[in-house]
Amino acid sequence: MQKRQGFTLLELLIVVVILGVLALIAAPSLLNAADKSKEGTVKANVSAAASTATSQLALNLSTTNTTTDIAGDVVTELNGDATKGKNENPFDSTVDAFVAAASGAEGQVAVSAPDDASILIIGYGKGGTEISRKTINAPN
Secondary structure: OOOOOOOOHHHHHHHHHHHHHHHHHHHHHHHHHHHHHHHHHHHHHHHHHHHHHHHHHHHHOOOOOOHHHHHHHHHHHHHOOOOOOOOEOOOOOOOEOEEOOOOOOOOOEEEEEEEOOEEEEEEEOHHHOEEEEEEEEOOO
16 A cells, blocks of 8 residues: 655645635734724823923913913924934834824824913824824813
8 A cells, every 4th residue: 555645735725725815814803902902002102201291381371471382392392313212103104103282294293382371182093083182171
């Protein structure tokens, strides 16, 4: 009797089909996980901006420093510079992570002062949809 060595073409084809089906099932989950991770970074950036804004409001709000000035200072501080290390936008590293405006783009955190008593912080996720919002009120 002859000894059989190796696999038949049919057996190999079945294995390739099974691996293909598993890849089709797993790929969307992995892509969603990457987007969720990036959105988690944006939410962490919103929290960092809120913490910095709270500190800046407590220390610097006066007749010379308005909430608009402080919002701009928060953005400048958190974006960093080349010597300190720059905070990168998780979706697009060519765009700043923080912006001093009422709205932002995908992955950005917008810091604005809608009035003289508060700072509004909004984080934007995939496609520029709002995923997190915090309002920091000036101390009395």
